[in-house]
Amino acid sequence: MNASSSARPGRIAPSAAGYLMLLPALAVIVLLVIVPMLVIARDSFAISDPLGGNLGGFTLANYEKLIDPVYLKTLGYSLGMALLNAVVCTVVGYIVAYYIATRRASLQPVLLVLVIIPFLTDFLVRTFAWITLLGSGGPFISLLRALGVDAQSLVPSQLAVTLSLLYAFLPVAVFPIYAAMRSIDPSLKEAAADLGAGWWQTHARIFVPLSASGLASSVMLTFVPTLGVFVIPVLLGGGKDPLVGNLIVTLFTEFRNEPLGAALSMVVLILMLASVAGAGLLLRNGARRNRSLGKDA
Amino acid sequence: MDRLTSWIARAVFLFLYLPIAALIVYSFNSSEVSYRFDGFTFRWYAELFADRMLLEALRTSAVVGVIAALVATVIGFLTAFALVRFRVKGRAFFVGAILIPLIVPEIVLGVSLLTVFSTAGIPTGLLTLVLGHVVITLPLATLVLMGAMSSLDPSLTEAATDLGASPWVTFRRVLFPLLRPSILAAFLLSFTTSFSNIVISTFTAGVGTTTLPLRIYSTLRTGLTPELNALGTLLVVATLGVILAVGVSQMRRILAGPTTTP
Amino acid sequence: MNKKVLALGALTLASATVLAGCSAGGDASSTGAAGDGTLSIYAWAGEIPDSAIEGFEKETGITVTVDTFDSNETMISKLAAGNSGYDVVEPSQYAVQLMVDRDLVASIDQSKLEGFDNLAEKFVDPSFDPGNEHSIPWAWGTTGILYNEACTGAPVTGWKDMWNPAYTGKVYMLDNMLSAYIAGLQVNGLSATTTDEGDIEKATDSLLEQKAILGGYNSTNYADLVGTGDACIAEAYSGTTSATAVENNPDVKYIIPEEGGTLWTDSFSIVKGTANEDAAYQWLNYTLRPEVAALVTDDASLASTNEAALPLVADQSQVENPAIYAPAESLKNSEFIVDPGDALAFFQDGWTRVRAS
Structure with missing residues (x-):
């Protein structure tokens, strides 16, 4: 096994x-992912029934309808919002994962479980x-008011949305990063x-590159x-700026379309498949470079 | 700098438990409205234990969560192992396909799964719920385990193989111990994802298999009741209690003397 | 690594399972073979009190399973997929129309009903289901305004107050297309059940104009917002949420707007092709009894459609509470919100513009 072989080492x-x-995964993917997606792909060309069913047939009208500033906006x-959330979660997730991964081995699972309990x-x-x-x-506003600040409720606000998105998605950021980081040989840190x-160099040259796959999973x-x-x-943002998820739910339920x-x-x-594929390509090149870099360190 | 990030990490743990603390305080609030604290009461706990439908929903969620997470972790392990360790054809296809459930808005997946199940003549119920949850937890389990395996030093297993260990022995003696925390991570992440899922459950649950989040989500129109704070409190406290019990005995063992394990 | 560490995860989950194990109740996995002594009901959460179910089970020996849904639409899509296993469903008025059109509910044999004349007049032969052929109304309510007088400074009388710039940032609308259009249409003096494109366009313009002063759209915790004063005025449904807000803060009031009122009602219907038809009729007749119907007010803070039940309500102040039972005189011009049919497209186009603007 050496870096000069064209295949990845160890494969x-x-x-x-x-x-x-x-x-088993193939069975799940084909039967429960690809088949349903074909159903959706088929439905997207169907004629809608005002009663909520679909009348079959073939039309491009649904796609034409989407070329509307409302949907684009x-x-x-x-x-x-998704990008902001991915960046915030991954940065915070990295810090937490690093903290956990550098604790005593017996403490690590306890901390992981602590992350998940809420x-x-x-x-x-x-x-x-x-x-x-x-x-x-609540306590924040009461405290601010006690200090003489004329504070307004923080709900609804963009801040509340960002905070609760971070809260909701933090574990899915922490876990893959931790999983990747855990396998890093601790002697590398000592060597560095x-x-x-310095701290930045150790992270930029060792921890970030070697946990790249975890970071990529986290972003995704x-x-x-x-x-x-x-x-x-809706609950924390006041619902005045819907996300695409809100629109899709509305279309399927209230609009029964x-x-x-x-x-x-x-x-x-x-859109997502394209960006994942793009990110995957970038990452593969990056990972290859970093892998050899990690080996050198 | 390490000290700073440690403090940030600790602050994040605090952040994670902030709403839980609020939950615990408000589970004893005698007021019916959440914006005012009127006094101390056990009323919501009493109501919780009398709420047959809520407890049944909790049981359904726990059962579905454990089964779905087990299935997802096992399949995810096999998949990650095959993708990381073998040069398989169509690797990109696999990785992409496993990710699709993450990309598709859940309601779309839910509606289409319902169509598929009803076309196949499978009545909605425990089976369809578990299948639906496996679909959304499999990508999580697989990604976590792929991450763990790809940063694992391959020479370890190769050494075992070179020394004549069978694949099963290599797995049991080398791979599994090394990956144990990551397997736990994959399982826990899958379990909580299943345990808190609303949308997929909406379309895959059947008669008598309303899950806890479904039950709670459907009460939104009439308002969430404080007994839900009581339920949340009990779940958190019970889990913390178990961890503390296990964690403390473990720490004592570490303090008591040298252990055979690192 | 200690072996106990792995046990940790398992124990974590075990604790959840143990807690769940406290739940009593029988195993409800049966899918309902022909008349097997079970009844599966698919209903709004919080609208069928446990007390009513227990009474029915005790009396008939039938095992009842109740599952709950969060919107008419998800309920309909589950039923439309076929083979749902439900015997009785609880659609709202416009959903009854949709389910009849899609052939999902059976017609009710009126000769098998007992106690049908207990229903209040407005629920007999309603506009959405002529002759009650497919539905027996169970609970009802109104769409009105919940406001905090300490915040508005003056009594609120109608929808026009929800366009008052003095309350900028403290006005909340329901996050629901048809409900929002009730306000949009009635504030312009138009009928809430119109299907005219011009009328709907006018309402859309009003809703767009209103968005500038809105705090947000909210169908869930608006009552808390009004209670704290974070919202001065909110479009609201009557029932548990609004009633609790009114009871807990003397400044909070619920009114039916003077421009007109609208009614909603959730009814029991029998699912087409049910294997437990006898049990389903037993359920309908059981819920038509005044003493059972009174439970919906006693235990769920909702208005009962059963006229004969009203004197039997234990806490008569609930019957007087306008956030539960809207006063009769305020409902003189009230109408049921029915399915707009083909006009739905006009509402959808308008609402999409309003929400995304």
């Missing part, structure tokens, strides 16, 4: 066992707890310290699902 040539291991705003309480119950905390009867590398797991969020913008909802979903799906 064994395909064998029956390798494909066998992929079978919402899509743009959603992408911005999420055993229901999402809505947590969200309402935030509303109580940030609302005008011995060589006089926080960016993409933000687009489907629909409760938070499954074909239009399907068309919007296809657009989101294709």
Whole structure:
């Protein structure tokens, strides 16, 4: 095994066992992901029935309808929010994951579980707890008012939305980063310290590159699902700026326009697949470079 | 700088428990409205234990969560192992396909899954719920485990193989111990994702399998009741209690003397 | 690594499961074979009190399973997929129309009903279901205004107050298209059940204009917002949420706007092709009894459609509370919000513009 071989180091040539291991996932993906997506793709060209069903047939009208400033504006705003959330979650997630990964081995699982416990309480119950905390009867506002500041309720506000998105998505950022970081040989850090590398250098040259796959997962797991969020913008943001998730839910439920909802979903799906594929390509090149770099360190 | 990030991390833990603290305080609030604290009461706990439908929903969620997370972690492990360790054809396709459930808005996936199940003649119920949850937790479990495996030094397993260990022995003696925390991470993440899912459950639940989030979400129109604060408090306190019990005994063992494990 | 560490995760989950294990109640996995002594109901949460279900089970020996939904639309899509396993559903008025059109509910054999004449007049032969052929109304309410007088400084009388710039940032509308259009249409003196494109356009313009002074759209915790004064005035549904807000703050009031009122009602319907038809009729007749119907007010703070039930309500102040039972005189011009049919497209186009503007 050496870096000069064209294949990634440590990867064994395909064998029956390798494909066998992929079978269960293949079954899930084909039956429960690809088939449903084909159903949606089909529906996006169907004619909608005002009663809420779909009449079949073939039309491009649904896609034509989407070329409307209303949808473009919402899509743009959603992408911005998703990007912001992905960056915030990944940065905070990295800090927390690093903290956990550098604790005593016996303490690490305890800390991981501590990260996850708050999420055993229901999402809505947590969200309402935030509303109580940030609302005008809550401790923050009361404290500010006691200090003589004329503070208004923090709900609804953009800040409240950002905070609760971070809250909702933090574990999916922490876990993959932690999983990747844990396997980093701790002696690398000592070596870096011995060589006089500062904090930034140690992270930029060792921890970030070696946990790149975890960071990439974190970005993906926080960016993409933000687009489907629909409760938070309404409850903490006042619902005046809907995310694309709100629109899709509205199309499927209140508007009972499954074909239009399907068309919007296809657009989101294709946008996301393209950006994931793009990010994957970038990352693969980056990872290859970093891997050899990590080995050198 | 390490000290600063440590403090930030601790602050984040505080941030995570802030709403939980509010929840606990308000679970004893005798007022019916959340914006005022009127006094101390156990009323909401009494109502919680009398709420048959809510407790049944909790049971459904726990059962579905454990099964779905187990299935997702096992399949995710196999998939991650195959993708990281073998040069398989169509690797990009696999990674992409596993990610699709994350990309598709849940309501779309939910509606189309319902269509698929009803076309296949599978009645909605526990089975469809678990299948629906496996779809959305599999990407999480797979990504976590892929991340862990790809930064693992491959020479470790190769050494084991070179020394004549069978694949099963290599897995049990080398790979599994090394990956144990990550497997736990994948399982926990899958469980909580399933446990808190609303949208997929809406379309895959059947008669008698209303999950806890579904139950709570459907009460939004009439307002959330403080008994939900009581339920949240009990779940958190019970879990913390278990951890403390295990954690403390473990720490004592560490303090008591040398252990055989690092 | 200690082995106990792994046990940790398992124990975490075990604690959740143990807590869940406290739940009593039978195993409800049966899917409902022909008349197997079970009844599966799909209903709004909080509208069928446990007391009513327990009474029915005790009396008939039938095991009842109740599942809850969060919107008519999700309920309909579950039923439309077929093979849902439900026997009785609880659609709102416009959803009854949709379900009849999509052939999802059975017609009710009126000769099998007992106690139908207990229903209040406005729920007999309603506009959305002529002759009650497919639905027996159970609970009802209104769409009105919840306001905080300490904040508005003066009594609020109608929708026009929701366009008052003095309350900028403290006005909240329901996050629901048809409900928002009630205000948009009635404030212009138009009927809330119009299907005229010009009328709907006018309402859309009003809603767009209103957005500048809105605090937000909210269908969930608006009552708390009004209670704290974060919202001065909010479009609201009557029922538990509004009633609790009124009871807990003397400044909070619920009114039916003078421009007109609208009614909603949630009814029981029998699912087409149910295997438990007898049990379903038993349920309908059971819920038509005044003493059972009174439970919806006693235990769920909702208005009962059952006229004969009113004197039986234990706490008569609930019957006097306008946030539960709107006074009869305020409902003189009230109408049910019915399905707009083809005009839905006009509402949708307008609402999309309002929400995204």
